Amino acid sequence: MSIHNYDVVIVGAGPGGSTAAKEAAESGLKTIFFERGRKPGEKNSSGSGLGPRMWLDFDIMKELSPDVCPSMRAGTAARHYFVDSNDEVASYIMTRPTSSVNYEPAKSFITMNIYRSEFDPWLAKFATDAGAELKTSTLIVGLLKEDGKVVGVIDEKGEKYRGIVIGADGVISTVARESGLRSKWAQKQVTITIQYDFEVSPKKIDDIMGDETLAVWWSAVFPAAYQVFFNDGFHIGFGNWMSWWDKNPLHYLNRCIKLKYFQRLVRILDAKPREFQSHLLPWQGEPYDTHTDNVMLIGDAGGFPCPLEAEGMYPAMITGRAAAEVAAEAISEGDTSIEFLSRYDTAWKKTSVGEDFEAGSELYSIWKALPFSPRENMSWIVPLVSEVLGGIIDWSEPHPKRIRQVARTIKGYLPKIIPMLMKEILPLLTASLGEEKMDLVTNPEKLLAAMPEVELALAQAFMSADDEEE
Template sequence: MSKYDVIVVGGGPGGSLAAKIASENGLKTVIFERGRMPGDKSSSGCGLAPRIFRDFDFMKKMDIPSLKIKYQSLHMLDDNLEERFMMQWSTSDLGEYTEAREYFQVDVYRRDFDRFLAGLASESGAELRTGTLIDNVLKDPQGRVTGVITDKGEKVEGDVTIAADGAVSLIAYKAGLRNKWRPDEITLVVDCDFQAPRKRIDEIMGPEEYCNEVYVSPLYPATYVAMMPEGFHVGLGQWIGRFASGYGERPYEYLRRVINSKPLKRFIDRLQAKPREFHAHLLPWMPRFPTKTYGGGIMLVGDAAGFACPLEAEGIHYAMVSGKIAAEVAGEAISSGDTSAEGLKLYEERWKNSIIGEEFSAAKEWAELWAGIFFDPKQWSIITPLANNIMFWASWSNPHIKNLQRQISKYKENAPFLLEFVKSYIYPLLRKSNFPLFRSLLKLGWMWFRAKKRKGIELIAEG
């Protein structure tokens, strides 16, 4: 029977980084990857946050096809799938470090990125075993995980097992850390990968103007268009609980509707793009702090732990951060001779005190914002016309003061919706961010409107 200090299950970003650090710290480490090679994923592309390049020096060695995304845009469509409003923005000078000021993210293919990280792990001394599925764990009489069992029945012992086997973590289940995700903790994401000539992408978007986009409409949940080195992805998702309860339509029908909309069809035609692959995968989207991320002899990292951002479900950075923390805690626990749950408790303490815990401190508020707005198509039947009217005052249709009166009248008509929007989604986030001034102003504004002290607005609206 093989024996290791650290067993890593899953050759994705979290698993490979955990193996790299464990090996660099002198621990005998093995990675088990079920694919033929790391990066053989159902979802072929991803975005790397600028903080990945800030936090991990080895990222400077990355030499794989990529696109630096410097712009983002939001497109609002009506129920005829006609575009009514669009806004675009670039990176901000508020970025605290160089990378954050230069780009929003770096888009790459997982096949390239995962193999890059797995290669670094191998160079550090970790053993990489591909084409091997781990379908069970070994336990001692006290329930501590002492190793894993492959689908071929091979038993492999290890002092610490790091589960980086994705959202549907068989290891988490077999170790007794989790049963199924709750319906409001996991999303189903579908996307279509399009292939487009890189030359054509550069001609249309320019090598310095790569832009990722979000499309919203009363007819489907928010849809992303993410540019890739050889094309782009069009995708959308929704919480499993909503699909299971009959909310809306099947995800494929939503996606088909998006792709066939006029704005997307124009975009696809301009880039001379062709559909290449259809993907469907599960993605954690937690409205609360993840629980049970460790036990005796085992720690969960990345999607297996539920560490996807509660605002937009970005998970690569958190997988790498949690993989690093897990490897460091494993080394300390092995050195002290205590790999029990008590010995690995430090893992949870550290990730809660890291950037992961900081992000999840507002998990409820971020998730509710996304659920109530971007995952709720009916909201856009009101939001889109309001956004479309933002600049109506500048129209040449009538004297500008008359346009302004009509505009204010329209917003007055929708005041209950706007106030509920602020109360439900904006105020909770500002309150969480602990800005007393904003809290006070919002509270005063809410009291003012509730008391119907709007005579000045009514006079203007009435002309």
């Protein structure tokens, strides 16, 4: 078998691999990327919501349109259903981008929803247009090694490809395993994520859902389920770490889709089940072991999905770009050692993805405590939210009496609310605001000193109270 020489060999043509291939080819590197599917996107989950940061950081996103990606549907508003322990939707609220969101297209949608079978080939074409070579229907089975060091990859036919290796091969990464970077994920680092995909006519979605084309089913009985609408259908699914499941995950997903409320939606939308999918997805507080001699891991292979809601497309693209830039530097300086490639960690940590991981362990922890802990926490949070939302708009008693009743009920939750605040909310605020600013929030004296108006107002209020007493 022959050896083919490249500057960069990339395993995987998902969003990470295609972005790395495009950037590498554009910087003049001889680049090849491999995809085991017959085309990019064939082996991925049906659809994804794309985060607006993709439009901020990747100019090509402005070219994404229904002409090239007919499944596109903007996820403009999100319904948040709260499902109680009796499988009832106890309350729901609707949210859309808020006034503090300060750029387009983030003001216009929360996510842009697409099918991967359309998006991934579209993205890969930018790489091939830039000169990268794409080999589809090609499974990479191992790494080419010389003197114990990785120098390239080997495909299932035994063809060998030399070059700096970028592992963009997703959650079950051959590159991670064969390079010795990771033998397998720990149970608390990887989720099993299952979903049903339904077909619905675009007109029905327009008429019935309008722009409410995202939903989260927060629940006291199953991990929070996401529902994402595409042009001609939607999927509903959820995940949790491998260590959580005490029953087959399908038991819980079926419980979700059997909700009376959900069934009513299925009926009025005339939704027809189209596909069932089960995938793994890394979900951790911090990526680690992302590179070794001549190898870098990007996207899911490196464990980069966001530590809060596991948004993974944008991190894959950002880390793909960072790895390609570092590969170009490494090749021009003739040094692809682990020490040189530590520039990759420096590079992604400077990005918006790195900023998310600065609060990674706190974000991971709060997600674990809320949507991923239905029985332990959502079982009291759902009734609490419903009490607040529904309690006041209630005609059963005079309103002042209702307010006292609601306040008493909320007081009953304090033994749960306060530990949650201390254990989850304050650490996250501290990680986001910094110790100094948090000290301001939690230290009343400093807070007053920082806001002289408040101090003055309080002093005046007390003075007038004193006057009244006199």
